[in-house]
Amino acid sequence: MSMKDRYYLLADQVASFREDIQELRLQQEAVVQQLHRLLVVREFDAEGYKSLRKQYHEIQKDIEARLPSTAAHVKEQVTEHERATREIAQARVQLLLSKGNEFPPLTADRLEKLQELNQQSLAHRQALQNLSPREPELKAPQHLPKLAVNSGDLQKMVRDLQYGVQGLVQALDRGL
Amino acid sequence: MELEFLRDVDPALQQLYLERATLQDRMLEAATRTTPGWDAEYEELRRQLGQLDARVIAEQGPELIVALNDLYLAVLEIQIVLFDPADPVPDLDREPMLKGPRSTVRAELTGLSAAARQAANQIQSFACVPQRG
Numbered sequence: 001m002s003m004k005d006r007y008y009l010l011a012d013q014v015a016s017f018r019e020d021i022q023e024l025r026l027q028q029e030a031v032v033q034q035l036h037r038l039l040v041v042r043e044f045d046a047e048g049y050k051s052l053r054k055q056y057h058e059i060q061k062d063i064e065a066r067l068p069s070t071a072a073h074v075k076e077q078v079t080e081h082e083r084a085t086r087e088i089a090q091a092r093v094q095l096l097l098s099k100g101n102e103f104p105p106l107t108a109d110r111l112e113k114l115q116e117l118n119q120q121s122l123a124h125r126q127a128l129q130n131l132s133p134r135e136p137e138l139k140a141p142q143h144l145p146k147l148a149v150n151s152g153d154l155q156k157m158v159r160d161l162q163y164g165v166q167g168l169v170q171a172l173d174r175g176l
Numbered sequence: 177m178e179l180e181f182l183r184d185v186d187p188a189l190q191q192l193y194l195e196r197a198t199l200q201d202r203m204l205e206a207a208t209r210t211t212p213g214w215d216a217e218y219e220e221l222r223r224q225l226g227q228l229d230a231r232v233i234a235e236q237g238p239e240l241i242v243a244l245n246d247l248y249l250a251v252l253e254i255q256i257v258l259f260d261p262a263d264p265v266p267d268l269d270r271e272p273m274l275k276g277p278r279s280t281v282r283a284e285l286t287g288l289s290a291a292a293r294q295a296a297n298q299i300q301s302f303a304c305v306p307q308r309g
Contacts (some may be wrong), residue, residue: 032264053265118210172228
């Protein structure tokens with residue numbers, strides 16, 4: 001197999017890996033939705049909940065087995081930011097939805113508190129966007145070097161290919 | 177999914193619940209923004225909710241508004257209990273984030289689910305009240 005063929009084969013594998021992960025994420029999301037729906041029905045189905053929860057964690061294990069080890073650290077950071085965002089959302093709900101005083105007028109102190117909460121939330125969202133590699137990147141287009149042969153640049157292209165292949169091999173070896 | 181609680185309720189009341197809940201969701205959403213004008217939008221939605229409630233109170237009495245609010249709050253809290261990004265499918269025996277050490281997700285959900293059912297039953301009782309005008 002030529003180096004060029006090997007390069008494309010590896011690039012294809014990375015692409016299919018990304019699709020696999022996205023597919024698993026979609027399956028997991030569907031499980032979560034079913035599960036949340038189960039909780040608001042009239043008769044709570046505890047066995048159904050347990051079974052769906054098991055499915056969720058099996059999918060999660062499958063996803064984590066495919067992610068590179070560096071993703072674990074990023075995941076922790078993502079979780080921290082999301083937890084903080086959730087606490088802010090809860091504080092906001094408490095401010096606006098106390099029983100018997102739902103959606104009160106925006107008095108100056110309430111307005112100030114809401115603005116403060118929203119700024120904090122924005123800061124966490126921006127921090128989340130700056131984390132890399134994040135899972136949304138799985139959907140990002142891949143920028144691969146063009147392989148159209150130009151005799152003048154052939155040597156450079158081969159070198160690029162070698163580096164590209166080495167990088168991909170290392171990434172695949174790590175389980176990316 | 178909230179409508180599951182209202183399965184046996186008069187369709188007109190289901191529609192009323194949906195209309196109010198949509199306004200309430202939009203107010204909550206407006207209050208999460210940092211862009212200019214969110215507060216004016218919140219107040220405008222609040223005005224619309226006030227108008228809707230005034231009409232309902234005139235036709236059915238204030239108890240229906242209380243029951244509709246109770247259902248909205250119970251369902252919202254069920255969603256909040258579950259919405260933990262680190263564990264979106266919580267173990268039913270774990271502690272919910274906002275509650276004391278003796279409370280569990282199961283206990284919390286049981287209470288909220290009962291509150292939602294009670295509110296739905298209360299709403300159902302209005303189905304037999306004849307509309308005025």
